[in-house]
Amino acid sequence: xxxxxxxxxxxxxxxxxxxxxxxxxxxxxxxxxxxxxxxxxxxxxxxxxxxxxxxxxxxxxxxxxxxxxxxxxxxxxxxxxxxxxxxxxxxxxxxxxxxxxxxxxxxxxxxxxxxxxxxxxxxxxxxxxxxxxxxxxxxxxxxxxxxxxxxxxxxxxxxxxxxxxxxxxxxxxxxxxxxxxxxxxxxxxxxxxxxxxxxxxxxxxxxxxxxxxxxxxxxxxxxxxxxxxxxxxxxxxxxxxxxxxxxxxxxxxxxxxxxxxxxxxxxxxxxxxxxxxxxxxxxxxxxxxxxxxxxxxxxxxxxxxxxxxxxxxxxxxxxxxxxxxxxxxxxxxxxxxxxxxxxxxxxxxxxxxxxxxxxxxxxxxxxxxxxxxxxxxxxxxxxxxxxxxxxxxxxxxxxx
Numbered sequence: 001x002x003x004x005x006x007x008x009x010x011x012x013x014x015x016x017x018x019x020x021x022x023x024x025x026x027x028x029x030x031x032x033x034x035x036x037x038x039x040x041x042x043x044x045x046x047x048x049x050x051x052x053x054x055x056x057x058x059x060x061x062x063x064x065x066x067x068x069x070x071x072x073x074x075x076x077x078x079x080x081x082x083x084x085x086x087x088x089x090x091x092x093x094x095x096x097x098x099x100x101x102x103x104x105x106x107x108x109x110x111x112x113x114x115x116x117x118x119x120x121x122x123x124x125x126x127x128x129x130x131x132x133x134x135x136x137x138x139x140x141x142x143x144x145x146x147x148x149x150x151x152x153x154x155x156x157x158x159x160x161x162x163x164x165x166x167x168x169x170x171x172x173x174x175x176x177x178x179x180x181x182x183x184x185x186x187x188x189x190x191x192x193x194x195x196x197x198x199x200x201x202x203x204x205x206x207x208x209x210x211x212x213x214x215x216x217x218x219x220x221x222x223x224x225x226x227x228x229x230x231x232x233x234x235x236x237x238x239x240x241x242x243x244x245x246x247x248x249x250x251x252x253x254x255x256x257x258x259x260x261x262x263x264x265x266x267x268x269x270x271x272x273x274x275x276x277x278x279x280x281x282x283x284x285x286x287x288x289x290x291x292x293x294x295x296x297x298x299x300x301x302x303x304x305x306x307x308x309x310x311x312x313x314x315x316x317x318x319x320x321x322x323x324x325x326x327x328x329x330x331x332x333x334x335x336x337x338x339x340x341x342x343x344x345x346x347x348x349x350x351x352x353x354x355x356x357x358x359x360x361x362x363x364x365x366x367x368x369x370x371x372x373x374x375x376x377x378x379x380x381x382x383x384x385x386x387x388x389x390x391x392x393x394x395x396x397x398x399x400x
Contacts, residue, residue: 003028007153009134011038014365015159016117017386023394024124034133039114050103050110053080053376055096066245066371070346078387090116101376136177155360162340162366163188182357184345190337191244191371194236195328203304210297216262219246242373260323263298273318339378343367352392364389
């Protein structure tokens with residue numbers, strides 16, 4: 001049987017996983033990468049500890065994605081446990097950290113993980129073409145690279161990434177190329193990013209860089225526990241990142257967004273009121289620190305957001321501690337975001353990522369319009385998409 005040629009454009013996690021699972025007896029695979037090496041974003045993601053996935057139960061895991069309906073079946077077909085088992089066979093054992101995030105065992109660096117995957121691809125006959133920047137299609141629908149080289153391939157899979165981290169090669173230059181072909185797209189927006197707040201200068205002078213730990217932030221009924229950091233620009237951290245879809249919805253609709261911060265999640269409003277009412281402290285600030293164990297940053301945050309009268313009124317103060325409103329003015333710039341939403345509209349692809357108006361052309365990974373919080377969810381989805389498409393193409397080709 002003559003093998004079909006597969007051109008994968010982009011060398012990120014989704015692309016590498018696709019190549020790793022495509023049947024080498026059925027396909028001749030070449031990955032085209034615009035950089036001199038693979039996995040630049042993969043390695044950047046590992047700088048703060050290489051968070052491969054999350055150990056959360058699958059029923060809760062899939063609820064982290066927007067839209068859930070798009071990602072649920074894909075993740076279920078190759079979930080976090082499947083990933084860990086696959087990595088183990090590859091010689092990359094992992095462990096669950098205190099945050100329930102999954103990492104390679106201590107001593108295994110991100111570059112080692114990348115190299116083990118690349119070695120597997122070489123063993124499976126995958127070819128690599130570096131410094132090949134895709135520039136669209138020619139008149140015969142061949143793939144054009146560097147505005148001169150043209151490639152014809154039986155199947156074309158795009159894994160071009162999102163719009164953040166330009167230093168790694170991710171950008172939105174390709175959006176217009178798909179638009180010219182009549183593919184529906186959406187402009188990229190920042191996700192998993194900092195949000196702008198007009199902090200009072202006196203508050204910022206004292207508390208810039210301080211962490212608000214063990215809090216919960218809510219927006220449009222969605223609640224996320226974690227921590228956030230006060231910055232010159234505004235606020236960032238895992239407690240705000242996960243609310244990006246809700247925040248962006250409000251920013252689009254109203255030009256600003258409102259989130260509610262619960263500074264003491266374990267206590268009800270009534271318990272907070274009672275503790276303050278029964279406090280023997282000399283003043284309210286001392287009661288907040290001594291009886292509720294609020295940090296100086298949390299106390300100053302409350303003072304910066306409510307009036308002196310409300311601060312002295314225990315009922316209003318208790319309410320503010322449980323639901324302190326913060327006004328967000330804008331998202332951080334694209335290049336400062338951990339991930340993005342936007343790209344290829346999900347209505348433009350079928351159930352197996354094939355473009356509806358361009359048969360034998362597929363799109364996977366962050367270039368599609370979906371979102372997930374940090375914590376291993378982004379990488380897991382990219383890995384799962386690569387496996388999902390590979391299995392589909394393997395089965396389809398075996399049956400022809």
